Amino acid sequence: MLEQCLPDQLQHQNPAPCAEVKPRAGYVVFKDRHGPLQYLLMPTYRINGTESPLLLEPATPNFFWLAWQARGYMSKKYGHDIPDSAVSLAINSRLGRSQDHLHIHISCIRPDVREQLDNDLTRISTRWLPLPGGLMGHEYLARRITESELAQRSPFMMLAEEVPEARDHMGRYALAVVRQSDDSFVLLATER
Structure with missing residues (x-):
């Protein structure tokens, strides 16, 4: 994908087959199959x-903030606005991924996950703590942040700096970011 998108953008100012190519900012956005x-x-x-x-x-x-900024491509493809509360950003752990190149999934959150996060809204702290009851059969750590925090500080850094021993084992973690009904965000991390 990168072998096509970058040259097309640089030579012809056409991001195809990507939706967006930002060489100076260091990323591309493309439609997942x-x-x-x-x-x-x-x-990039x-x-x-x-x-x-x-x-x-x-x-x-x-990259998580850049992915959040790119969520509008979903609405454009759908032909209608997709509410921010329906969007999730996620990256798989080393063992859970199919590609050996970092990629953040920009997609819709499952309705049952959305419902559970809404129900747990008041129990999610501004510190990393276990998500009560886990999620989809897995144990998760959860942390509430503001939009400003997401814009200013990478969730990768938050995890590495705030969860004991995470820095030495970052490849074990899958991470997700979801907008909450109160306009905060919840970070979710699980070891897989």
């Missing part, structure tokens, strides 16, 4: 995945 509205955000340079030390460097773009 899985799911009618699912998109992927990927860096080599980052394997959550285990990459590059994700913990201050100069590395905040």
Whole structure:
């Protein structure tokens, strides 16, 4: 994908087959072949995945924030507005991914997951704590953040700096970001 999108953008100012190419910002957005509205955000340079030390460097773009900014492609494809509360951003752990290049899934949240997060809204703290009852049969850590926090600080850095021993085992973690009904966001992390 990158071999097509970057040259087309640089030579012809056409991002196809990607939806968006931002060489200076270091990312592309393209339509995932899985799911009618699912998109992927990927860096334009080599980052394997959550285990990459590059994700913990201050100069590395905040790929989750960039993915949040790209959520409008889903509405454009659908032909109607998709509410922010229906959008999820997620990255798989090293063992849970199919590609050896970092990619953040931009997609719709499952209704049952949305309902559970709504029910747990008041129990999700501003610190990483276990999500009561887990999620879809898995144990998760959850943390509430503001939109400003998401814009200013990468969830990768939050996890590495705030969860004991996470920095040394980042590749084990899958991460997700979901907008809550009170306009906060919930970060979800699980080891897989």
